[in-house]
Amino acid sequence: MENIALIESFSEFKDDKLIDRVTLMAILEDVFRNALKKKYGSDENFDIIINPDKGDMEIWQRRVIVADDDLDLDHLEITLTDARKIEKDFEIGEEVSEEVKLVDLGRRAILALRQNLISKIHEHDNTNLYKQFKDLIGDIYTAEVHHVRPRVVILIDDENNEIVLPKEKQIPSDFFRKGDSVRGIIESVELKGNKPQIVMSRTSDIFLEKLFEQEIPEVADGLITVKAVVRIPGEKAKVAVDSYDDRIDPVGACVGMKGSRIHGIVRELGNENIDVINYTTNTQLFITRALSPAKVSSIKINEETKHAEVFLQLEEVSKAIGRGGHNIKLAGLLTGYELDVIREGSVIEDEDVELSEFSDEIEGWIIQEFAKVGLDTALSILKHDVADLVQRTDLEEETILDVMRILKDELDN
Template sequence: MENLALIDSFSEFKDDKQIDRVTLMAILEDVFRNALKKKYGSDDNFDIIVNPDKGDLEIWRNRIVVADGEVEDPNEEISLTEAQKIEPDFEIGEDVSEEVKLIDLGRRSILALRQNLISKIHEHDNTIIYKQFKDLEGEIYTAEVHHIRHRAVILLDDEGNEIILPKEKQIPSDFFRKGDNVRGIIESVDLKGNKPTIIMSRANPIFLEKLFEQEIPEVFDGLITVKKVVRIPGEKAKVAVDSYDDRIDPVGACVGMKGSRIHGIVRELGNENIDVINYTTNLNLYITRALSPAKVTSIKIDEVKKRAEVILRPEEVSKAIGRGGHNIRLAGQLTGYEIDVLREGAEEDVELSEFSDEIEGWVIQEFHKIGLDTAKSVLEHDINDLVKRTDLEEETILDVINILKEEFEE
């Protein structure tokens, strides 16, 4: 019969897409039912018998025998004369089962059926890929650079699945060539149309957390817990770690002798500066540790407003703020508190912003960049030092100092 071994003609899908035979047969039946609906208006009175072992399929149409000339629905009824051509002893009122040959559907229907089958198999394959990668969200994955676009790198894994690494999900120093192996986390998986869109990220804080799990055995084994990770990708990160075993030093275990354990992670992240700190429920101590390498003199905490006023010696202020303000920003993200930095003796000090009517905003901003945001913090520094550390002319700095001195002389 024409239907015999039909599935074998689609064996390339089974081999290429790893689709099991039973699923393929179910898809085949579904496609045939759609073809029957189009040709006959309904598939309710059709039996489709699928045989996965033999790899064939039979279609039978069931109709009721009616008297000649009384056929109202040719799909569900058959005249006595036509029925007796199939079997001479059929009588009115009996059920007739007649096999439908593949050729009976017509050439155009067969072509459409094949196209529909291909589409259904691809749809099934995409659903499997979607589910597979949906389960991998938040996990580290490795794939190879296939080609590089302006706003994204397109990767392929060993199965040929396409993974997108957008520019904004990369570390700023990342540079890839075709054929490079790239590690990142599967950040999101979505079905757009029927095609899964898989997004990888190397900038997500979870990537750093998962690298700790991969590279540090105590984290992998659960002896050390990563409580929180905050990052400015490629620049700086802070990782709070804890251990329920007092015999384990979580920071020491993560960093290793002379940084040996964390070195591989730092290299993977484009030499990102990683501060590992001991987590604690003591908020004062936690904020103090978060501001390292700066040494804090004292802290005042407003738990309602989630603000912390931190007092430091003048020479510690720039350390607390960090290059580009990275250190204080990450400390705030790590602790969940907005941190205000004050110098010792600043109770009688005046914020530089208070002089905005006399000193231009861009000049005040230059002092802010080097951690000087009050009048006394500027006056404590030597003029030559200020010239070296800012982009300001000596004359401009002298004018600022004179304005500030007048404030305190009054």
């Protein structure tokens, strides 16, 4: 048989694409049968024999011998005269098998065959790739930065599969260069046309949970269970852990001596501040732990509305709310309750003044920035030093000094 590029490519496809023999032969037969249908109208009387390892194939056409004067001859039949050109002793009614040469299909058909074969192979690869990564959704995966674009980072794994890491799935402090190794979870796999798009995420709560499984042996072994994870990526996270073994301190085991165990996770997440707390089914206690480092005085819970009023001493309010309101937001997400912070003893000291009373002298957005961290009166601000307020809020030192001057002037008068 003619040794054409189509046949030479059999073993190439098998080696490069790692397709098993049965699948490759099925694809090849399907491609050739489609070509035969186009040329002859049917493939029912054709036998295709393929040896992909050697790069050989044969196509045999079976036809019934009819008389030379049969005027309704079709592709299933052959005249007696033509049959005896193949073998002299053929008779009418017998079946003749004759090999069909690829060149008989025509140059254009051969080119179409090769293109169709390549398309089928790619389709097979994409289907397998889709299934492979569909099974990896939620798992940690490592790939290398191939190209950095404004809205997405293109990654390549060890098998040259392309993975995308969109900007919104990156931690705000992430900065990548070509060749960097990146870890994240496979978040989704979608077919875009016939090609699967594999999406990685570093902002998912599941990524942090999987890092605990990967970095902390007791979690990997099932001795410690991660009950809940909530994050503000790159800023702060809270993780509730539990153990069915009373001899194990789940928080201590996760954090490690002087934070040794959790340090690698914190570094992976761009120095994200991670609070690890003991899980409990006692709602009041769980909320109290979730609001750490603040010390809660008491809690009033409405189970129907999933709402809780948390009472704290004045000096604990800013701790409970946290920088930018992160602490109370995450505590609410972790416990599943809407939390309202209430200063214990709702009466404000005689000499104190609500910050909103200074709206003529202090801009509204500045008042709101202080309120976000639980500072809504003059004394609640003045009791802190400037450096502490700069750290707790998103305000500049100069702005804070101006506010403190205005407040002091008012209280001194």
